[in-house]
Amino acid sequence: MRRMKKMRGAYIGEASVRRTAMLMIAPAMVIILGMNVYPLLYNVGLSFFWYNLLDTAKNGFAGVRQFVEVFTNKGFGNSLLITGYFAVVSLVVQTVLGTLIALLLNMEFKGRGFVRAIVLLPWAVPSMVNAAIWGWILNANYGLLNRVLLQWGVIKEIVVWMATAFSALNMIILADTWRMLPLTVLLLLAALQTLDASTIEAGIVDGANAFQRFWHIKLPLMKPLLLVLLIMRTTQTIKVFDIIFMMTGGGPGNGTMAISFYTYYAIFKNLNYGTGATLSVAISVIILLIAVLYLKVLHTDDPS
Amino acid sequence: MRQSAGRRFIKGVGIYIAVLLLVCWTLIPILWMAYSSVVDKAELLNSGPLALPKNLTFERYEQIFDSFAKVLSGGRISSKSEVFSRALINSVMVTLSTTALALFIGGMAAYAFARLAFKGKQFMLMLAMFIQLLPTVALIVPLYQMVKASGLIDKLPVLVVLYLSNVLAYTIWVFNGYYQSIPRDLESAARIDGCTHFDAFVRVVIPLAKPGFVAVGSLVFLMCWDELLYAMVFMNSKSTKTFTVAMSEFSDKFAGMDYPLLMTGGVLVTIIPMMLALFFQRHIVMGLTAGGVKS
Numbered sequence: 001m002r003r004m005k006k007m008r009g010a011y012i013g014e015a016s017v018r019r020t021a022m023l024m025i026a027p028a029m030v031i032i033l034g035m036n037v038y039p040l041l042y043n044v045g046l047s048f049f050w051y052n053l054l055d056t057a058k059n060g061f062a063g064v065r066q067f068v069e070v071f072t073n074k075g076f077g078n079s080l081l082i083t084g085y086f087a088v089v090s091l092v093v094q095t096v097l098g099t100l101i102a103l104l105l106n107m108e109f110k111g112r113g114f115v116r117a118i119v120l121l122p123w124a125v126p127s128m129v130n131a132a133i134w135g136w137i138l139n140a141n142y143g144l145l146n147r148v149l150l151q152w153g154v155i156k157e158i159v160v161w162m163a164t165a166f167s168a169l170n171m172i173i174l175a176d177t178w179r180m181l182p183l184t185v186l187l188l189l190a191a192l193q194t195l196d197a198s199t200i201e202a203g204i205v206d207g208a209n210a211f212q213r214f215w216h217i218k219l220p221l222m223k224p225l226l227l228v229l230l231i232m233r234t235t236q237t238i239k240v241f242d243i244i245f246m247m248t249g250g251g252p253g254n255g256t257m258a259i260s261f262y263t264y265y266a267i268f269k270n271l272n273y274g275t276g277a278t279l280s281v282a283i284s285v286i287i288l289l290i291a292v293l294y295l296k297v298l299h300t301d302d303p304s
Numbered sequence: 305m306r307q308s309a310g311r312r313f314i315k316g317v318g319i320y321i322a323v324l325l326l327v328c329w330t331l332i333p334i335l336w337m338a339y340s341s342v343v344d345k346a347e348l349l350n351s352g353p354l355a356l357p358k359n360l361t362f363e364r365y366e367q368i369f370d371s372f373a374k375v376l377s378g379g380r381i382s383s384k385s386e387v388f389s390r391a392l393i394n395s396v397m398v399t400l401s402t403t404a405l406a407l408f409i410g411g412m413a414a415y416a417f418a419r420l421a422f423k424g425k426q427f428m429l430m431l432a433m434f435i436q437l438l439p440t441v442a443l444i445v446p447l448y449q450m451v452k453a454s455g456l457i458d459k460l461p462v463l464v465v466l467y468l469s470n471v472l473a474y475t476i477w478v479f480n481g482y483y484q485s486i487p488r489d490l491e492s493a494a495r496i497d498g499c500t501h502f503d504a505f506v507r508v509v510i511p512l513a514k515p516g517f518v519a520v521g522s523l524v525f526l527m528c529w530d531e532l533l534y535a536m537v538f539m540n541s542k543s544t545k546t547f548t549v550a551m552s553e554f555s556d557k558f559a560g561m562d563y564p565l566l567m568t569g570g571v572l573v574t575i576i577p578m579m580l581a582l583f584f585q586r587h588i589v590m591g592l593t594a595g596g597v598k599s
Contacts, residue, residue: 020501021420025428028413028472035469036435039446046445101326109319117582118330124581125334126530128548129570133333136340136563142349144336151353158351178333186589225593239439242532246552260441268537273445280442287442291434 040284046277053271062274070278078254079262082169086258087237090173090180091230097177098184103214105185106192116189123182131246134175138162165255168248172256175243180236184229191225192218224297231294235287259283337574340567341365348564364568381542384554384562388569390543391550395573398460398546399528402467406524407517409468410475415505417476418483419491429480435473440533451538458544463535467528474527475520478591482516483509519591522580529577547573 050062070076105116125133137144138161149155162168195218203213241260244250250257250265257265263283267276340348344359364385371389375381381390416422417429447466456462490512494504510517535546551569556562581588 017420017501018422021416021422024416024420024502024505025413027409028476029428031409031465031469031472032432032435035447035466036438036443036473037431039443039450042446043443104319104322104326107319109316109323111323115323115327117585118327120581120585120588121334121578122330124526124577125570125574126548126577128530128532128551129337129574132551132561132563132566132570133337135561136567137333137336139560139563141351142563144354147351147354150351178329182330183592186585187592190589190593228593235437235439239441241439241441242530242548245532260439263441264444264533267441267445267448273449276445280445283439283442287437287439288434291430291437294433294437295430 043277043280043284046274047281049274051272051274051277053273059274066274066278070275070282075254075257075262076279079257079259082255082257083238083240083259085169086173086176086240087234089170090176090237091233093173094177094181094184094233095226095230098181098188101181101185102188102192105189119185120182122179125179127179127242128246130175130179131243134171134178135247138171162248163252165252168252169256172240172243172247175247176240180233184233187225187229188222191222195221227297228294231290231297235290238283238286334574337567337570340564341571343564345564364565368568368572384550384565387542387545387553388547388550388565391545391547392569392573394460394539394544395529395546395548398463398467399525401464402471402528403521403525405464405468406471406475407521410472410520411479411510411513411517412505413472414476414479414483415501415509417480419488420501429477432473432476436477440470440531444533444537448537458539458541460539460544463538463544463546466534466538467531470531470534471524471527475524478520478523479513479516482513482520486512515587515590518584519587522584522588523591525580526577529573 047066048062048064050058050060050066052059101119105112105119122130140146140158140160140162143161145161146155146158150158161171199221200213200217203217208216239260240258241264244256244258244261245264248256250261259279260283263276263279266272266279339357341364342360342362343357344361347357347359367385368389371383371386372393375386375389375393379386381387417425451457451462451466486509490508491504494508495501499507530548531546532548532552536549536552539545539549547569551566551573554562554566554569556565
């Protein structure tokens with residue numbers, strides 16, 4: 001009797017499976033549709049309207065004119081340049097240093113377990129605390145860096161690290177690199193550890209030196225992970241907000257107004273929701289393009 | 305490859321120098337924070353050469369712990385350290401609630417994605433992947449208008465829901481990848497024994513997927529613990545701030561920010577994530593790659 005019931009259960013499976021699936025995804029879908037998808041669409045709609053809380057005279061339908069206005073604004077080009085500089089410099093530095101450190105941690109030396117354990121610590125420091133630590137280290141009057149450099153005679157008088165836009169931007173990259181580098185290191189180290197030892201030994205037998213083994217054997221095997229890592233980190237550089245908020249507030253002279261901070265500024269300082277929505281749509285499209293690229297990478301390169 | 309003793313010695317020394325540099329680069333900022341949290345304020349705000357501290361003081365820690373007592377007994381919140389104490393309690397509550405809910409709601413939804421057949425599945429997964437890459441600022445105009453219109457600004461549970469919307473897509477995407485790596489045999493056995501899909505999920509999959517829950521749980525915890533923008537925009541009163549917002553307001557007339565107090569608070573809010581990072585390092589690395597790289 002019970003068996004009969006089971007069989008029937010399997011027979012009518014299709015519809016009941018679908019119902020179970022719907023019930024299981026329902027709570028998540030309510031939140032994602034209501035608080036991710038709806039806002040995305042709302043932004044697209046709002047980007048066709050002027051909507052400025054400080055200057056209400058012009059508010060109303062804008063068509064594509066708002067896009068033209070936002071994209072031709074000097075501030076937008078400036079924020080894209082800053083984000084681009086930030087992304088390129090931090091990704092190059094972090095990928096190269098990350099690879100070197102991962103190779104180092106993959107070698108045999110005393111205390112390796114300890115070093116591997118502490119290497120992740122900076123990543124655990126909350127980003128606000130990270131910004132505070134570096135703001136304090138780089139503080140012109142009392143900061144650690146100036147005090148040590150003065151003491152060692154490297155500099156004659158204090159350096160104001162945040163004085164120029166270019167220098168401030170590089171200091172933000174320094175702070176971000178300190179915190180995010182461990183991520184790259186550990187992912188690459190994990191990849192190195194899974195590499196097939198016999199392939200590498202074959203290289204040694206063939207007389208390849210350490211650099212050749214890295215360049216011709218290890219690097220190609222790590223390529224898929226490196227690509228995923230680059231894409232992941234690119235989207236993270238577009239998100240950079242906390243460090244800028246804490247360390248420079250976008251200054252000096254808008255010199256550290258990366259795209260996320262620029263958008264925040266348009267919305268909550270200039271109270272221009274129309275511009276904010278248009279910028280949000282621009283960011284979403286950039287992320288969508290990156291997501292498509294990400295999927296291409298996942299589907300074409302199989303790490304195995 | 306054979307190497308002469310000399311070359312091997314130089315290589316060995318090179319490795320240790322590189323390791324030493326790495327350890328210094330990693331630890332000096334953390335140690336400087338710890339140092340700044342226990343050295344007398346007058347001694348810290350000094351531009352002279354570095355020297356061993358003359359006066360160690362736990363004054364600022366005591367100040368924060370006293371504030372905890374005051375805040376917990378319902379006292380009025382006014383000083384910087386009282387705002388911080390209240391904020392730290394808020395951060396713990398919001399982060400823990402969000403993590404628990406995200407693990408349950410997201411873990412359950414991802415099970416349906418990984419195991420059950422239904423229409424539109426592939427599209428929804430792609431959507432989740434896209435959403436998890438979006439910066440929070442890109443959704444804030446509509447969210448702000450929604451929350452404000454419904455009069456829910458300054459309500460901590462709203463922050464939990466906002467954070468959920470921030471991490472659910474990620475949770476589903478990673479869990480989906482993770483479940484694919486778990487064999488189906490035990491679930492099938494449970495199903496044959498008469499379990500519903502939901503029972504099989506709760507009794508078989510959750511225990512099997514424990515490492516995945518630890519990984520995603522740690523990462524979701526860290527994401528919420530760190531969050532600044534939503535907390536800043538949606539929580540405005542002294543009693544509903546999170547520690548990230550409280551710390552951004554530690555200003556001081558001497559160095560711009562009240563760095564001595566910032567470093568003390570910094571130590572307190574870094575302890576939990578550091579424990580997570582030390583205990584669950586392997587899990588965390590897995591959580592970062594699961595779903596990202598096909599295995």
